[in-house]
Amino acid sequence: MRNSNSKIEIGHGSGGKLTRDLIEKVFLKYLNSEELKPLEDAAYINLKNQHTAITTDSYVVRPLFFPGGNIGKLSICGTVNDLAVSGAKPRYLSIGFILEEGFPIESLEDIVKSISETSKNAGVSIVTGDTKVVEKNKCDGVYINTTGVGEIIKPLSLNNISAGDAVIITGTIGDHGTAIALARNEFDIKAPVVSDCAPLTDLIMPVFEIDGLKWMRDPTRGGVSTVLAELSDITGLGVEIFEAQVPVRDDVRFISDMLGYDPLYLANEGKAIIIASSESADTIVSILKKHPLGKNAAIIGNISSEFRRARLKTTIGGERLLDMLEEDMLPRIC
Amino acid sequence: MDKVKGIIKLIHSLVPDNKNIRIMNVCGSHEHTIAFSGMRSLMPENLEIIPGPGCPVCVCPESDIINAINLSKREDVILVTYGDMLRVPTQKGSIRTEGKNFRMITSPFEAINIAKSNTDRKIIFFSIGFETTTAPTAGILEMGVPENLFILSSHRLTPTIMEILVKDAEIGIDGFIAPGHVSAIVGTNAWNVFSEKYGIPTVVAGFEAGNLLLGILEILRQLKNGKAETSNVYKGVVKPEGNMQAQKLMDKYFEVANVNWRGIGYIPGSGLELREKYSWKDARIVFELEEVKETKIPGCICGTIVLGKAYPSACKLFRKACTPKTPKGPCMVSMEGSCNIWYKTL
Ligand code: SF4
Numbered sequence: 001m002r003n004s005n006s007k008i009e010i011g012h013g014s015g016g017k018l019t020r021d022l023i024e025k026v027f028l029k030y031l032n033s034e035e036l037k038p039l040e041d042a043a044y045i046n047l048k049n050q051h052t053a054i055t056t057d058s059y060v061v062r063p064l065f066f067p068g069g070n071i072g073k074l075s076i077c078g079t080v081n082d083l084a085v086s087g088a089k090p091r092y093l094s095i096g097f098i099l100e101e102g103f104p105i106e107s108l109e110d111i112v113k114s115i116s117e118t119s120k121n122a123g124v125s126i127v128t129g130d131t132k133v134v135e136k137n138k139c140d141g142v143y144i145n146t147t148g149v150g151e152i153i154k155p156l157s158l159n160n161i162s163a164g165d166a167v168i169i170t171g172t173i174g175d176h177g178t179a180i181a182l183a184r185n186e187f188d189i190k191a192p193v194v195s196d197c198a199p200l201t202d203l204i205m206p207v208f209e210i211d212g213l214k215w216m217r218d219p220t221r222g223g224v225s226t227v228l229a230e231l232s233d234i235t236g237l238g239v240e241i242f243e244a245q246v247p248v249r250d251d252v253r254f255i256s257d258m259l260g261y262d263p264l265y266l267a268n269e270g271k272a273i274i275i276a277s278s279e280s281a282d283t284i285v286s287i288l289k290k291h292p293l294g295k296n297a298a299i300i301g302n303i304s305s306e307f308r309r310a311r312l313k314t315t316i317g318g319e320r321l322l323d324m325l326e327e328d329m330l331p332r333i334c
Numbered sequence: 335m336d337k338v339k340g341i342i343k344l345i346h347s348l349v350p351d352n353k354n355i356r357i358m359n360v361c362g363s364h365e366h367t368i369a370f371s372g373m374r375s376l377m378p379e380n381l382e383i384i385p386g387p388g389c390p391v392c393v394c395p396e397s398d399i400i401n402a403i404n405l406s407k408r409e410d411v412i413l414v415t416y417g418d419m420l421r422v423p424t425q426k427g428s429i430r431t432e433g434k435n436f437r438m439i440t441s442p443f444e445a446i447n448i449a450k451s452n453t454d455r456k457i458i459f460f461s462i463g464f465e466t467t468t469a470p471t472a473g474i475l476e477m478g479v480p481e482n483l484f485i486l487s488s489h490r491l492t493p494t495i496m497e498i499l500v501k502d503a504e505i506g507i508d509g510f511i512a513p514g515h516v517s518a519i520v521g522t523n524a525w526n527v528f529s530e531k532y533g534i535p536t537v538v539a540g541f542e543a544g545n546l547l548l549g550i551l552e553i554l555r556q557l558k559n560g561k562a563e564t565s566n567v568y569k570g571v572v573k574p575e576g577n578m579q580a581q582k583l584m585d586k587y588f589e590v591a592n593v594n595w596r597g598i599g600y601i602p603g604s605g606l607e608l609r610e611k612y613s614w615k616d617a618r619i620v621f622e623l624e625e626v627k628e629t630k631i632p633g634c635i636c637g638t639i640v641l642g643k644a645y646p647s648a649c650k651l652f653r654k655a656c657t658p659k660t661p662k663g664p665c666m667v668s669m670e671g672s673c674n675i676w677y678k679t680l
Binding site for chain 1: 338339342363366369370371372373374375376440543544547658669670677678679680
């Protein structure tokens, strides 16, 4: 049964009966791993592998529901992907909700439902959680924090990167940033751009097997440009990207041109940048292309020791800098 | 691509070795294309492409913004304006940080809708920009706007500021790339004065890198032949006479005024105010706005950059204290501002 009409009350965060109700009627209804069920203060988890990756992230996206996902799906993908690009197999997740008084429980159910679906797709169990309720107008509906634990399968490090390596992207860039911009209805534009929000576990794990794999990162806030600028900053190596090889959806490019955005700076929530030896790059791209999420995978550039910083060779053959930047016009995209 | 390569080669062949050539663009979207395509890296060393006054937000007087902030604090008002305007810093903060009742719009038609659905409030449309945004504002006035909608006009005229620049020997302009969108309204004829009176090649170009390169090539060709003309490589869109209907409406509702350009000062005949006949729609009059004295932003050289006398990289704050997240001056805020564009591409 759906909880229509009911709304979040302050008491739902009290830790008492109402909290218990909410846990049972909403959270456990969809999230019911063995580890979560005892509802103890801490979950016992079983990590086979001693080498463990752990990451945490908070989600405050506005609007909460957008084409291609919602804050719930995002809160799973974001954390799962941080683990996956670290060479880990995501295993366990904790989830914390901050709910605004008055938030419709029906919408919360929709969010929890997609959390359940997405975590299944990603192969992770949600093993512990927390809920707090704040007074009306003290938050924007729902904020979520997730912490993820994964088994390290392929330890990766920026130190592995060397001149001559290839830069690979697993698909089209800028979809999430554009979808959020449009979903805010601040611009008079209608276009069927859907967020790429997706767990990357399945797509990426086969790549762990390839020897030439050096390093990965998911280009979320600040986009591809920011990741590459950071890479160059830390390693002292140069990065060159070829604009003509970077996959961008036509509508994303069109909208970016109109709004003055650059897809290279726009957020992605279901893409990875992979740095790999030049010999292994083609193999990796062909592995990625076998998965639906990787059908637009491409080699987009390379690492060089001949210059520093990250730069783009444009379609007309010009050069420009790629820098670290959050697209300043779009706060709260994840 | 081969065509583009060919144009670039021709550009190189037409630039004389012994002379610096300075071509100015006066449009934020042109500067955007030039910077994002890395066009400058493909040009001969002695050919400069200078960003000029292409950013209306950058020159909007501080006084108008402070007045807008104050208006938005009134309970009976909703201030509406274009997105970039909301974040422009002043001594009193920005509309976004200090304002109260304000909304972002992308077209004047949205202002009408907001007015219609908030009949108990006075909607003040802070209407800024060059001819491209003036025309739609005149358009809604002609359509008839709701009684509770008022206009705070801070419009500026492109040809007037260009004429100021041309006369300034310090800048030394050899050619203009005239703005595509503005030209669609005012027509190529509006630029004849530059080629005829001042002998400056002036070429209307579109927004694709290839089209802009063609524009640059055309300027160089004229310089080589020693004969300045006004020409147009953005033919499908721009006509010699422009959009006469838009011009007529602009003239009906607005009159030329002596206005302040932020960081630059008063320039005679360079702005547009609502005609006296429509003063009952003019927020300046209805709300009895007074001019606030402009303050200098310490270290910011936006005004000099807008005039093409310095590149953003010449500012000591550029990339240091001043970034798109911590903008010190208006040129770092707007996506049409040279500092913002250069920050992302240089
Ligand atoms: S970098 Fe900032 S402070 Fe310097 S001129 Fe540009 S806007 Fe002004």
